[in-house]
Amino acid sequence: MTKQDNNKDKLRVYEYAKSLNMSSKEIITILKRIGIPVNNHMSVMENDAVDSVEKFFKDVKANAAAKRDGGSGAGAKPQDKQPRNDNKQQTVAVQPKPEQRQQAQVQAATPRPADGSSQTDRRPQGQQGQGEQRSSQGQGGSGQQRQGDRQGYDRNRGQGQGQSGQNNRGGGYQGQGGGQSNRGGGYQGQGQGDRRPQGQGGGQGYGGNPNNRGGQQGSSGGGQGSRGPGQGRPQGGQGAGQGQGGQGGGQRRSGGFEQRSGNNSSNNGNRSNDNNRFSAPAPSRQFTPPAIDADGDDANKNKAAKKPRQNQSQKRFDDNKPGGNRGSQFRGNSRNQGRGGRNQQEAPKPKIDNTPKKIIVRGTMTVGELAKALHKDASEVIKKLLFLGVMATINQELDLDAIQLLASDYGVEVELKIPVEEDKFEQFEEKDEEEDLLERPPVVTIMGHVDHGKTTLLDAIRKTNVTEGEAGGITQHIGAYQAETNGKKITFLDTPGHEAFTSMRARGAQVTDITIIVVAADDGVMPQTIEAIAHAKAAKVPIIVAVNKIDKPEANPDRIKQELTEYELVPEEWGGDTIFCNISAKQRMGLDNLLDMILLVAEVQEFKANPNKRARGTVIEAELDKGKGPVARVLIQHGTLKVGDSFVAGVCFGRVRAMVNDKGKRLKEAGPSTPVEITGLTEVPQAGDPFLAFEDERKARAIAEKRAVTLRQSEMGANARVTLDELYKQIKEGEIKDLNVIIKADVQGSAEALKGSLEKIDVEGARVKILHSGVGAVTESDVILASASNAIVIGFNVRPEPQAKNTADQEKVDIRLHSIIYKVMEEIEQAMKGLLDPTFKEVVIGQAEVRNVFKVTKVGSIAGCMVISGKIARNAEARLIRAGIVVYEGKIDSLKRFKDDAKEVAQGYECGISLDKFNDIKEGDIIEAFVMETVER
Numbered sequence: 001m002t003k004q005d006n007n008k009d010k011l012r013v014y015e016y017a018k019s020l021n022m023s024s025k026e027i028i029t030i031l032k033r034i035g036i037p038v039n040n041h042m043s044v045m046e047n048d049a050v051d052s053v054e055k056f057f058k059d060v061k062a063n064a065a066a067k068r069d070g071g072s073g074a075g076a077k078p079q080d081k082q083p084r085n086d087n088k089q090q091t092v093a094v095q096p097k098p099e100q101r102q103q104a105q106v107q108a109a110t111p112r113p114a115d116g117s118s119q120t121d122r123r124p125q126g127q128q129g130q131g132e133q134r135s136s137q138g139q140g141g142s143g144q145q146r147q148g149d150r151q152g153y154d155r156n157r158g159q160g161q162g163q164s165g166q167n168n169r170g171g172g173y174q175g176q177g178g179g180q181s182n183r184g185g186g187y188q189g190q191g192q193g194d195r196r197p198q199g200q201g202g203g204q205g206y207g208g209n210p211n212n213r214g215g216q217q218g219s220s221g222g223g224q225g226s227r228g229p230g231q232g233r234p235q236g237g238q239g240a241g242q243g244q245g246g247q248g249g250g251q252r253r254s255g256g257f258e259q260r261s262g263n264n265s266s267n268n269g270n271r272s273n274d275n276n277r278f279s280a281p282a283p284s285r286q287f288t289p290p291a292i293d294a295d296g297d298d299a300n301k302n303k304a305a306k307k308p309r310q311n312q313s314q315k316r317f318d319d320n321k322p323g324g325n326r327g328s329q330f331r332g333n334s335r336n337q338g339r340g341g342r343n344q345q346e347a348p349k350p351k352i353d354n355t356p357k358k359i360i361v362r363g364t365m366t367v368g369e370l371a372k373a374l375h376k377d378a379s380e381v382i383k384k385l386l387f388l389g390v391m392a393t394i395n396q397e398l399d400l401d402a403i404q405l406l407a408s409d410y411g412v413e414v415e416l417k418i419p420v421e422e423d424k425f426e427q428f429e430e431k432d433e434e435e436d437l438l439e440r441p442p443v444v445t446i447m448g449h450v451d452h453g454k455t456t457l458l459d460a461i462r463k464t465n466v467t468e469g470e471a472g473g474i475t476q477h478i479g480a481y482q483a484e485t486n487g488k489k490i491t492f493l494d495t496p497g498h499e500a501f502t503s504m505r506a507r508g509a510q511v512t513d514i515t516i517i518v519v520a521a522d523d524g525v526m527p528q529t530i531e532a533i534a535h536a537k538a539a540k541v542p543i544i545v546a547v548n549k550i551d552k553p554e555a556n557p558d559r560i561k562q563e564l565t566e567y568e569l570v571p572e573e574w575g576g577d578t579i580f581c582n583i584s585a586k587q588r589m590g591l592d593n594l595l596d597m598i599l600l601v602a603e604v605q606e607f608k609a610n611p612n613k614r615a616r617g618t619v620i621e622a623e624l625d626k627g628k629g630p631v632a633r634v635l636i637q638h639g640t641l642k643v644g645d646s647f648v649a650g651v652c653f654g655r656v657r658a659m660v661n662d663k664g665k666r667l668k669e670a671g672p673s674t675p676v677e678i679t680g681l682t683e684v685p686q687a688g689d690p691f692l693a694f695e696d697e698r699k700a701r702a703i704a705e706k707r708a709v710t711l712r713q714s715e716m717g718a719n720a721r722v723t724l725d726e727l728y729k730q731i732k733e734g735e736i737k738d739l740n741v742i743i744k745a746d747v748q749g750s751a752e753a754l755k756g757s758l759e760k761i762d763v764e765g766a767r768v769k770i771l772h773s774g775v776g777a778v779t780e781s782d783v784i785l786a787s788a789s790n791a792i793v794i795g796f797n798v799r800p801e802p803q804a805k806n807t808a809d810q811e812k813v814d815i816r817l818h819s820i821i822y823k824v825m826e827e828i829e830q831a832m833k834g835l836l837d838p839t840f841k842e843v844v845i846g847q848a849e850v851r852n853v854f855k856v857t858k859v860g861s862i863a864g865c866m867v868i869s870g871k872i873a874r875n876a877e878a879r880l881i882r883a884g885i886v887v888y889e890g891k892i893d894s895l896k897r898f899k900d901d902a903k904e905v906a907q908g909y910e911c912g913i914s915l916d917k918f919n920d921i922k923e924g925d926i927i928e929a930f931v932m933e934t935v936e937r
């Protein structure tokens with residue numbers, strides 16, 4: 001410190017303070033504390049005052065060191081102390097100026113009582129100097145150095161420091177720091193780091209890396225560095241930096257020295273004190289970082305010396321942490337590590353590549369999500385995107401292409417698992433593995449003409465086969481019930497008539513496996529019988545005919561069989577494949593046989609379902625119960641529904657609160673083909689609504705809401721049903737190829753005549769399919785059938801019933817009313833034409849005569865032509881005619897007017913034509929251009 005004096009005759013407090021990067025007030029406080037009288041910042045500091053202050057710093061530092069040593073003992077290590085020549089050299093190199101040294105020393109000493117760190121920091125120079133000299137300093141020095149290094153690194157980074165270069169630099173810094181730190185130990189290190197805005201600051205932060213470095217290169221430095229931090233500075237980071245510095249050790253000096261020299265370091269030190277300041281990368285005061293590299297050599301030397309330091313430094317750094325900590329501390333700097341570490345010493349820690357081999361993508365992802373999936377920093381991904389020309393933020397959504405591109409860039413495979421749109425769940429059904437499918441009870445619907453005995457039959461089966469197995473069981477109406485025969489269950493939909501059947505089908509729900517058509521043997525085939533057959537056929541459901549009331553004397557089953565042959569229901573004994581069962585619902589005769597036949601058909605059809613998945617089904621009925629609230633009777637068709645399951649039914653959602661079966665028994669779960677009544681809905685769904693269980697109620701609600709929106713939109717939207725007006729368009733769009741027709745006429749004769757005529761309409765590629773023809777007004781049932789089957793209704797001399805009209809409006813079913821057969825034919829025929837695939841005809845648009853032929857390399861033959869008729873168009877097809885013979889037919893490759901491409905060239909103009917893959921063009925040839933035009937039939 002006397003050196004200071006050398007500089008000036010009189011050293012004033014403020015100057016001294018400044019040299020230490022401290023405030024005058026601080027120095028005054030210290031002076032007062034150690035009993036040296038002082039007035040103000042202008043007071044002169046005698047040598048002994050300076051010595052006293054220095055001593056004070058030393059004491060403080062010594063205390064601090066003692067504490068540390070207590071923990072790590074590093075600093076104390078003689079080895080460390082050996083700082084040796086190397087250190088010295090380094091330091092020396094660094095501190096060319098005596099002043100600096102002084103400063104350094106001061107710094108070293110400084111370890112401000114209060115914050116050792118700050119003090120240290122401040123005394124950059126002093127430290128350095130000390131560092132060099134003192135063995136212990138070695139440690140500290142290293143610490144500092146590291147910082148320096150780091151800073152260097154940082155800068156380097158910014159600057160693009162070479163690793164080696166960095167090291168070197170680091171070294172340089174270290175060198176400086178080294179000196180300092182040794183003394184200051186932790187402080188200095190810190191100080192430097194902090195203060196040095198750039199070099200140091202950065203250095204420190206990074207120093208963290210040191211793990212590697214620390215260990216390696218600069219272990220010594222690292223050690224020191226550690227201390228630096230150890231001193232309590234937040235700057236721990238700096239310490240880290242030092243660690244690196246350590247590596248650079250040798251280098252540092254050189255580098256450090258050169259550029260930074262003690263001064264720098266001091267500066268740094270000063271700054272370093274306040275890590276905070278870091279932010280403001282101090283003008284780096286002189287930190288010309290890079291230069292340092294060169295010094296690498298020195299650094300090496302230092303290294304040796306440093307080793308010991310490392311220990312110390314580490315200890316310090318970590319304070320409580322074991323050597324490993326350093327790493328951690330440094331870590332912060334880790335980035336640097338890579339750099340610092342590389343230093344010669346230890347091989348840089350191999351970077352653990354935890355990039356996944358494959359990621360599963362279920363849709364678009366944000367940059368952040370993708371980065372996470374790839375185990376990368378979002379910033380890295382953003383950077384990559386930048387290189388791809390995309391400015392993205394972490395929350396930016398990436399489409400699948402972008403995701404795949406980025407993933408492939410990382411060599412990561414992308415597995416797409418795009419979930420189907422869950423809100424349209426009725427359109428998608430999970431595919432089950434064959435082995436997961438188990439036999440399930442068939443679901444049977446009973447249909448027939450009024451009073452033919454449907455209800456009686458259902459009741460008979462229920463009473464006979466339901467309560468039988470459930471003695472005392474209370475049966476209740478839940479829209480369906482299960483009967484048991486031969487140990488096998490059969491589910492009957494007991495909704496009378498075919499309303500449920502058809503309305504469900506109109507909603508896209510196919511709940512029925514088998515249809516039983518009841519025909520009273522004493523009455524015969526009646527309109528609704530025929531209608532029922534039409535429905536069943538449209539739904540492609542197997543039919544079993546139950547000839548009922550055979551107990552009646554006037555019953556004539558054979559007549560029924562006979563009549564039904566007209567509807568393609570031919571009994572097996574007559575060579576057909578329709579099962580006929582003679583029964584008496586009232587007398588309960590033939591019921592077992594009927595059930596057996598149902599099971600037989602079921603066996604043939606192999607009705608199966610996977611019970612081990614979430615429940616999926618259809619609402620059979622629903623109502624608002626005064627006591628229970630909304631109640632839905634649901635037929636579970638797949639999976640198993642459990643109490644507590646959340647679900648969506650149509651546009652409603654809920655959570656199964658309670659579940660009862662048709663016997664009134666509470667169930668905890670219900671498997672395939674089981675009808676259940678559930679409570680827990682928020683609203684009342686509609687019959688035919690699809691039902692699906694979801695993992696949670698929140699999701700169910702979201703899906704239901706989405707479905708409600710979609711439903712509203714579709715109601716407002718275009719008509720999806722087939723109409724004659726739209727037929728052509730729909731056909732063109734490939735939506736239909738058959739025109740389904742339902743005929744209702746005033747008399748059977750008209751209906752038959754119309755049916756026969758329509759079926760004879762012969763339009764290529766399309767046909768009329770009569771789904772049902774009957775006599776009477778157009779009923780709601782007709783409309784529903786039309787709706788379910790995407791058919792049109794033709795009314796001949798009849799009108800629709802009011803309800804039918806309403807339903808038709810609602811369901812957007814096209815009803816055509818006529819009174820003249822040929823008008824019907826004409827209308828249908830015209831519409832049918834739209835069903836045909838368009839035909840084309842060739843239209844010649846022009847001819848050109850070849851006047852010259854030019855051979856162009858790599859292009860081929862170009863015909864210099866004169867358009868002699870019409871025009872030649874670039875996108876037309878062409879044929880080459882030679883002496884009346886077509887020698888080529890293909891496309892025009894190019895069409896030019898002079899040197900410019902032409903879209904078309906008209907008659908009387910010259911042009912150049914080349915033909916696609918054809919070069920054998922000769923003068924006198926005729927090139928004929930033609931196009932294919934669509935022709936309406």
Ligand SMILES: Nc1nc2c(ncn2[C@@H]2O[C@H](COP(=O)(O)OP(=O)(O)OP(=O)(O)O)[C@@H](O)[C@H]2O)c(=O)[nH]1
Pocket residue numbers: 448449450451452453454455456457496497548549550551552583584585586587
């Ligand atoms: N003799 C006799 N009468 C029967 C038989 N089955 C039903 N009936 C009677 O036929 C009448 C009509 O029977 P339902 O079961 O109501 O007929 P449905 O087809 O359900 O009638 P709708 O519900 O009006 O469509 C009732 O009086 C029954 O008692 C049977 O096998 N033999």
